[in-house]
Amino acid sequence: MIKTETETKNILNFLLETEKLKKIKRAVWAGSGIKNPETVAEHSFRMSIMSWVLAREAKEGLNFRKIIKISLAHDLPWVFVKKKSGKKLAEDKKAFRQSLRLLPPHLRKDIYESYLEYENSDSKEGKFVKQVDKIETFLQTLEYLGAKPNVAVEVLKKDVRGSISSPHLLNFFSEIEKRFFENEKKTGDLDFFLEIGKLKKRIRESWTAKNIKIESAVADDSFMLAMATWVFAPKRLNLEEMFKIGLIYEICEAYIGEKSFLEKVFPGLFSKGDKEKLFKKDWRKKEAHVKKICRNCSPSFTNKIVDLWGKCKGRKTAEGNFINQLYWAMTMLELLERWKNDKKIFLRSWAKQMTYYIDNAIVLGFLNAMYEKYLNGKKQIF
DSSP: OOOOHHHHHHHHHHHHHHGGGGTOBOGGGTTSOOSSOOBHHHHHHHHHHHHHHHHHHHOSOOOHHHHHHHHHHTTGGGGTOSOOOGGGHHHHHHHHHHHTTTSOHHHHHHHHHHHHHHHHOOSHHHHHHHHHHHHHHHHHHHHHHOSSSOHHHHHHHHHHHHHOOOHHHHHHHHHHHHHHHSOOOOOSHHHHHHHHGGGGSOBOOOSSTTOOOOOOBHHHHHHHHHHHHHHHOOTTSOHHHHHHHHHHTTGGGGTSOSHHHHHHHSSSOOOHHHHHHHHHHHHHHHHHHHHHHTTTSOHHHHHHHHHHHHHHHTTOSHHHHHHHHHHHHHHHHHHHHHHTTOTTSOOHHHHHHHHHHOOOHHHHHHHHHHHHHHHTTOGGGO
């Protein structure tokens, strides 16, 4: 169903609030001495992928769509409250509910209930995600500090192991221990998670030929694409598949930056034929990197990830086409946010590209809401 103009504007404002998670550092690293630790958005990105991937082999009758929703929603209150703890849980809930008030009722209910499933652990999906949350934090700790003797790491290891009840997650946790503490390597999911962890610090170097610098990492933006998918997804499409596509679409950036491709596409206006040639060349290059990231995974899993990525890159399915268009719209939103403080940014070529990439009515409405908010509807700037 096409969103009304008012609904779209309200969803845009919600996404702008959620964008703050790209700058909020996780409180768990406060006072740790770690330089430039991960953001809440970066953590939620990898945790969402880990929850989905680990759930597929757990054989615990889990709903994958719920798993991803709970993972995306579990830390959203950090946007709206200064401190989140068990003692202030009621305050957290109130602040979070206030933030959702402008969303359409079905979205408000869906996002809030997903958050509560994590907080209350009152569903098998909520319990599973809460365990993955602890495991992802432990994995990130080892990536920061290594497996050298450390009291804090030992205490955390004991705490995390004691909190895990899922047999599959216990096995996976043991795999982490063996990899880091016993130097015993077993290929599979852990390799994949370590590879996508690189996206937490993969900064995009350039947006246009004007060399616009940005701060958010690929992991930040992938989290935001998944959130935009949630709030804009047409009911007729498969939301679970769109979540997966949105989360993995940019994993190839773990090995290549975005700069080279953007410099080819955005300095000037290209013909449709030229763009097609550039995309085919870019496709082959990035698909090879997707396969490289999955090189230690099973063939079936690798094929699934490559297939999901290709659906979006080539717009092969309705779901892939929608996420591809939403990806470009979110790129425009990022650019407009920076344009507020730097009016030298040349928007014309970007807006022209949007007319080439986007024709879905929902995404076009989203773009129009952006133009109204940032440009007061003055499209003559283009």
